[in-house]
Amino acid sequence: MELTARAVEKVVVAVREEMAALYSISDSIAMLDMLMSFATLVMCQEPEWCKPELKRDTPLAIQGGRHPIVEALNPTSFEPNDTFLQKGSNFHIITGPNMAGKSTYLRQVAIINILGHMGMYVPADIAQLRLTDKILTRLGGDGGIADASGFFMEMRDTSYILENVTETSLVIIDELCRGTSHREGAAIAFAVAEELACSEAYILFTSHHIEMTSIGNNILNIDSYCFSVESTEESGKLAFSHKLGSGACTEIGYGITVAAMQGMPPELIQKAHGISAILAANREQIGGNGEDLGDKKDVHELATILLALRNATLPEADMREYLRELKTTYFATS
Numbered sequence: 001m002e003l004t005a006r007a008v009e010k011v012v013v014a015v016r017e018e019m020a021a022l023y024s025i026s027d028s029i030a031m032l033d034m035l036m037s038f039a040t041l042v043m044c045q046e047p048e049w050c051k052p053e054l055k056r057d058t059p060l061a062i063q064g065g066r067h068p069i070v071e072a073l074n075p076t077s078f079e080p081n082d083t084f085l086q087k088g089s090n091f092h093i094i095t096g097p098n099m100a101g102k103s104t105y106l107r108q109v110a111i112i113n114i115l116g117h118m119g120m121y122v123p124a125d126i127a128q129l130r131l132t133d134k135i136l137t138r139l140g141g142d143g144g145i146a147d148a149s150g151f152f153m154e155m156r157d158t159s160y161i162l163e164n165v166t167e168t169s170l171v172i173i174d175e176l177c178r179g180t181s182h183r184e185g186a187a188i189a190f191a192v193a194e195e196l197a198c199s200e201a202y203i204l205f206t207s208h209h210i211e212m213t214s215i216g217n218n219i220l221n222i223d224s225y226c227f228s229v230e231s232t233e234e235s236g237k238l239a240f241s242h243k244l245g246s247g248a249c250t251e252i253g254y255g256i257t258v259a260a261m262q263g264m265p266p267e268l269i270q271k272a273h274g275i276s277a278i279l280a281a282n283r284e285q286i287g288g289n290g291e292d293l294g295d296k297k298d299v300h301e302l303a304t305i306l307l308a309l310r311n312a313t314l315p316e317a318d319m320r321e322y323l324r325e326l327k328t329t330y331f332a333t334s
Contacts, residue, residue: 052116052127059086064125067108079242088304096227097254101242151179213248
C-alpha cells in the first residue's frame with residue numbers, strides 16, 4: 001500500500017506540472033469534436049440546413065424554419081414555418097389551441113438564433129438574423145423551487161425580462177399568466193405586452209387569452225398570428241395543420257373537444273359547452289375595436305415596408321418595379 005501511494009503521488013506531481021497543457025488539449029479536442037459534429041450534420045442532414053446571414057440592423061427573416069430535435073423525431077411529418085420580424089412589426093401575438101405547435105415554433109426560432117450566432121448552419125431554407133445581445137424567455141409553467149407556485153415563477157421571470165430587455169433582444173414568452181384566474185391573467189398579460197411593445201426588441205408572445213389579439217388594434221407594431229386547426233362535428237376530433245398563418249384565432253371550444261376525445265362523460269361535455277357560451281356572451285371586451293383604424297394601419301404598413309427596403313439588395317430596375325407596385329397598391333384611389 002505504501003509503494004502504491006508513492007507511485008500515485010509521483011503520477012500526481014508529474015500531471016500537476018503539465019495541467020495547463022492538458023486543459024488546453026482538452027479544450028481543443030472538445031472544439032474539434034463540436035466542429036466535426038456540426039460539419040457531419042450539415043453535410044448529411046435531409047432536408048438541408050442553410051448558412052444564415054447576420055447583420056446588426058436587419059429584420060429577422062426565416063423561411064421554412066424547423067425545430068431540429070422535433071424534426072429528427074418526425075422527419076417526414078414536420079411542418080416548417082416562416083418568421084418575419086422587423087422594425088414597425090416587431091411584436092407577434094400567436095394564438096391557437098393546445099398541441100397546435102405554438103411552443104415548438106417559439107423554441108425553433110430561439111434555437112435557430114442560437115445556432116446562427118454560434119457560427120453554425122441552421123435548420124431552415126433561408127435565414128437572415130439580426131445580431132442579438134440576449135434571448136429572454138419565459139417557457140413552461142412549473143414551479144421549480146420549494147414554496148414557489150408556477151405563477152410566482154412566471155412573475156419573477158417576466159419581471160427579469162422587463163428589467164433587462166434591450167433594443168436588440170429577442171423575447172420569447174409562452175402562454176403568460178395561465179396559473180391564475182382568467183380575468184387577472186389576461187389583464188397582466190395585456191399590460192406586459194403593452195410595456196414590451198414600447199421597445200424595438202423582437203418579441204414572440206403566445207397566449208390562450210383571445211382578448212390579447214385586440215391589442216393590435218391600438219398598438220400598430222403588434223401583429224396577430226395563429227395556428228389553424230379543423231374540428232369535425234361527426235368524429236369529434238381535431239386535425240392539426242401545425243401551420244402558422246396571419247390573423248387571430250377566433251374559434252372556441254378546442255379545449256372541450258380535447259376533453260371529449262379523452263373520454264370525458266358526454267353530459268359533462270354538453271354542460272361545459274353551455275357554460276362556455278354564457279361566459280363568452282358576458283365577457284367584457286378589452287381594448288379598442290379598431291373600426292376607425294383602417295387608414296392608420298395602411299400608413300403604418302407602408303412605412304414598415306419602406307423601412308425594410310433599406311436592407312434590400314435588389315437591382316435598380318427591380319427596385320423601381322417594386323416601388324411602382326407599392327404605389328399602385330397603396331395609392332390606387334388617390
